[in-house]
Amino acid sequence: xxxxxxxxxxxxxxxxxSEEPLNMEWADxxxxxxxxxxxxxxxxxxxxxxxxxxDNKLIFATGPLTGTMASTGGRYSVxxxxxxxxxxxxxxxxxxxxxxxxxxxxxxxxCEGRSPSPVMLHIVDDRAELLPADDxxxxxxxxxxxxxxxxxxxxxxxxxxxxxSAEAGCLYAAVINDLHRAAGRxxxxxxxxxxxxxxxxxxxxxxxxxxxxxxxxxxxTAEQKQVLAENAVTGQGLPAMGTQVLMNVINEIGALPTxxxxxxxxxxxxxxxxxxxxxxxxxxxxxxxxTNAACFGCTIACGRISTIDQAHFTVENKxxxxxxxxxxxxxxxWALGADTGVGDLDAxxxxxxxxxxxxxxxxxxxxxxxxxxxxxxxxxxxxxxTDGMELRFGSAEALAWCAEKVATGEGFGTDLGLGxxxxxxxxxxxxxxMTVKGQEFPAYDPRGVQGMGLTYATSNxxxxxxxxxxxxxxxxxxxxxTDPLSVDGKAGLVKAFQDATAAVDSTGLCVFTTFAWSLDNxxxxxxxxxxxxxxxxxxxxxxxxxxxxxxxxNMRAGLTGADDNLPKRLLKDAAKTGPAEGKVAxxxxxxxxxxxxxxxxxDGQLTDETRSxxxxxx
Amino acid sequence: xxxxxxINPDKCTGCLQCEMACSFENEGVFNPAKSRIKIFTxxxxxxxxxxxxTQCDEAWCLHACPVEAIxxxxxxxxxxVLDSVCVGCKVCTIACPFGxxxxxxxxxxxxxxxxxxxxxxxAAACPTEAITYVxxxxxxxxxxxxxxxxxxxxxxxx
Numbered sequence: 001x002x003x004x005x006x007x008x009x010x011x012x013x014x015x016x017x018s019e020e021p022l023n024m025e026w027a028d029x030x031x032x033x034x035x036x037x038x039x040x041x042x043x044x045x046x047x048x049x050x051x052x053x054x055d056n057k058l059i060f061a062t063g064p065l066t067g068t069m070a071s072t073g074g075r076y077s078v079x080x081x082x083x084x085x086x087x088x089x090x091x092x093x094x095x096x097x098x099x100x101x102x103x104x105x106x107x108x109x110x111c112e113g114r115s116p117s118p119v120m121l122h123i124v125d126d127r128a129e130l131l132p133a134d135d136x137x138x139x140x141x142x143x144x145x146x147x148x149x150x151x152x153x154x155x156x157x158x159x160x161x162x163x164x165s166a167e168a169g170c171l172y173a174a175v176i177n178d179l180h181r182a183a184g185r186x187x188x189x190x191x192x193x194x195x196x197x198x199x200x201x202x203x204x205x206x207x208x209x210x211x212x213x214x215x216x217x218x219x220x221t222a223e224q225k226q227v228l229a230e231n232a233v234t235g236q237g238l239p240a241m242g243t244q245v246l247m248n249v250i251n252e253i254g255a256l257p258t259x260x261x262x263x264x265x266x267x268x269x270x271x272x273x274x275x276x277x278x279x280x281x282x283x284x285x286x287x288x289x290x291t292n293a294a295c296f297g298c299t300i301a302c303g304r305i306s307t308i309d310q311a312h313f314t315v316e317n318k319x320x321x322x323x324x325x326x327x328x329x330x331x332x333x334w335a336l337g338a339d340t341g342v343g344d345l346d347a348x349x350x351x352x353x354x355x356x357x358x359x360x361x362x363x364x365x366x367x368x369x370x371x372x373x374x375x376x377x378x379x380x381x382x383x384x385x386t387d388g389m390e391l392r393f394g395s396a397e398a399l400a401w402c403a404e405k406v407a408t409g410e411g412f413g414t415d416l417g418l419g420x421x422x423x424x425x426x427x428x429x430x431x432x433x434m435t436v437k438g439q440e441f442p443a444y445d446p447r448g449v450q451g452m453g454l455t456y457a458t459s460n461x462x463x464x465x466x467x468x469x470x471x472x473x474x475x476x477x478x479x480x481x482t483d484p485l486s487v488d489g490k491a492g493l494v495k496a497f498q499d500a501t502a503a504v505d506s507t508g509l510c511v512f513t514t515f516a517w518s519l520d521n522x523x524x525x526x527x528x529x530x531x532x533x534x535x536x537x538x539x540x541x542x543x544x545x546x547x548x549x550x551x552x553x554n555m556r557a558g559l560t561g562a563d564d565n566l567p568k569r570l571l572k573d574a575a576k577t578g579p580a581e582g583k584v585a586x587x588x589x590x591x592x593x594x595x596x597x598x599x600x601x602x603d604g605q606l607t608d609e610t611r612s613x614x615x616x617x618x
Numbered sequence: 619x620x621x622x623x624x625i626n627p628d629k630c631t632g633c634l635q636c637e638m639a640c641s642f643e644n645e646g647v648f649n650p651a652k653s654r655i656k657i658f659t660x661x662x663x664x665x666x667x668x669x670x671x672t673q674c675d676e677a678w679c680l681h682a683c684p685v686e687a688i689x690x691x692x693x694x695x696x697x698x699v700l701d702s703v704c705v706g707c708k709v710c711t712i713a714c715p716f717g718x719x720x721x722x723x724x725x726x727x728x729x730x731x732x733x734x735x736x737x738x739x740x741a742a743a744c745p746t747e748a749i750t751y752v753x754x755x756x757x758x759x760x761x762x763x764x765x766x767x768x769x770x771x772x773x774x775x776x
Binding site: 067068069071096099103156179204205206207208209214218225229239290291292293294295296297298299301303305306307323324325 | 631632633634635638639641642645646647648649650651652661662663664665666743745746
């Protein structure tokens with residue numbers, strides 16, 4: 001068993017902590033991390049609860065392979081009810097704190113209630129305590145990280161924290177760990193702030209030592225690392241170029257949403273791409289990208305470590321931003337760049353640093369700025385709301401200004417912190433919001449990659465690419481090539497990706513392995529580590545169970561099939577250029593088939609039959 | 619032929635596979651906290667540096683030990699701690715100029731790299747060849763090769 005079989009329960013209202021055994025019957029059905037934490041969450045919370053109320057809970061969960069030598073085995077997820085979407089929130093992060101938590105002996109931390117004053121959770125192996133955090137409340141993640149390391153006098157401690165954006169109520173605030181890795185989406189950081197929980201600091205020295213068959217585990221994980229090394233995407237593309245390898249590719253196929261999704265191609269895509277990050281710049285001869293970096297246990301190492309040009313207007317008088325930190329990933333580069341029309345790589349890198357420093361999701365932020373720019377250009381908002389800043393598409397100054405405002409929640413930053421949906425509603429133009437269930441789109445235009453339209457519409461956490469990354473099949477040909485412009489077969493493709501991904505997200509492994517691995521590669525690793533006879537079939541069944549459980553929660557929370565929708569712009573306004581020219585998102589052709597494949601009713605509700613098939617709570 | 623661990627920080631991604639391999643080999647658990655090799659992250663500089671014992675010939679730890687618990691393994695050249703002799707006085711941890719001998723509070727003994735008896739698991743686990751196990755007399759070979767490739771005699775020919 002590679003579960004520690006221990007849960008840490010933190011009662012923030014009372015300031016107490018307690019230990020309890022992991023429900024192993026549930027672990028056999030829901031694996032760990034995303035699935036298992038959702039099972040606990042569904043059991044323990046009222047789906048109608050106010051996401052920012054004291055009865056919402058916040059769960060940090062590792063998977064059975066977290067903290068082991070399986071490649072990428074360092075992931076954890078944050079599960080809660082989202083203030084952005086009102087649906088289940090489940091944000092996955094790498095870095096090092098997930099493995100540290102496991103090494104301290106915990107599968108999961110369940111935080112409940114609301115502390116009367118700011119606190120931080122300090123965990124050293126089997127000891128956990130809540131410490132006052134008044135001195136770090138009001139600090140950025142980066143400053144808090146520094147202060148906590150000094151105060152606890154332990155350079156090896158791993159820290160996850162929220163920034164000032166979360167404290168100010170930004171609805172897409174993230175939990176940032178290890179300075180620049182993020183449980184980024186759906187406002188999980190906002191929930192953490194609502195609980196007055198500023199940070200979690202963890203030191204684990206016990207290690208993970210209870211794999212079921214150590215010899216088998218070492219052999220099979222070594223074999224699977226070789227598979228990653230020999231694959232063109234995980235062995236070459238991602239380490240060399242990061243996820244940014246996609247920028248020019250997606251632009252060329254006409255699926256790079258631009259200027260709040262008015263266009264599907266960005267003329268400056270090459271200026272903000274992986275290739276641009278590797279170009280030496282004029283001022284100091286150094287490229288934006290310093291090196292690639294790995295999360296815990298990852299043999300792919302797609303992470304970007306970057307610097308901003310010291311001569312750039314964003315940082316010329318701010319030496320604190322001259323060092324290296326987490327650089328642009330594709331989704332961030334798209335949202336901060338193409339979607340706002342900004343082709344200035346340094347401005348994007350600066351905005352990305354600020355997103356990490358004060359803990360907010362660059363996808364939702366960039367897309368919200370894009371919506372604000374459209375509102376501005378339409379004359380709906382003016383310099384009166386923006387303290388004189390011209391919010392025009394393509395303005396690097398506007399982008400940097402917006403990032404600084406959201407970081408602290410000052411002035412127009414409060415409006416931007418609402419997210420695109422509420423911002424556009426506030427100013428009477430809801431149709432300009434490019435969101436599903438209140439969450440902003442990521443970087444693939446469904447007019448050019450049809451499967452992603454269904455992916456966004458049906459994602460359990462609102463618009464998201466990571467719930468079923470059909471781009472792998474439709475663009476990269478993994479596991480087999482499908483036509484990105486066709487809706488045929490996409491319902492089945494989306495369902496297959498959703499179920500498999502739900503399983504992967506529950507193991508402790510990274511979904512990026514699935515460019516090279518299928519569940520057939522993952523199952524032997526889980527099985528060597530865990531009791532339960534884990535086959536690819538059992539993982540897939542667990543994945544489908546998890547998907548249905550999340551869906552069931554959302555329905556009980558008040559969502560309906562009508563929320564499985566896309567903005568009118570994508571359904572009515574055809575793509576103007578590129579290979580997808582003339583195409584709209586064909587959601588109406590895919591959705592009924594998808595419901596049918598899911599065994600749901602014609603209006604998207606689970607049936608009792610489906611519930612009992614997967615053993616879901618009645 | 620004696621071999622040495624050869625470390626090339628430029629290739630390190632900071633993944634900690636080496637730390638897990640080391641702790642698994644020596645302690646039976648995946649536990650970076652008990653690893654004999656450590657990866658240091660210099661965040662502002664964007665650098666990752668693996669660091670461990672270099673097996674000094676005139677080893678400070680060996681000379682400092684009052685009970686002769688540190689012996690050279692003639693086959694591998696590694697300075698090894700004899701657990702049955704070590705009294706956990708930690709004098710070697712003070713003597714070592716590099717900090718690569720450390721106390722293990724679980725066992726009450728010191729731990730240091732012993733090259734896994736000639737098959738160092740850190741090098742085997744490293745996905746980028748930032749840690750390799752090479753001819754002890756030619757640890758500079760790859761660096762020489764890299765520089766050699768830059769001395770292009772043809773460059774000025776045309």
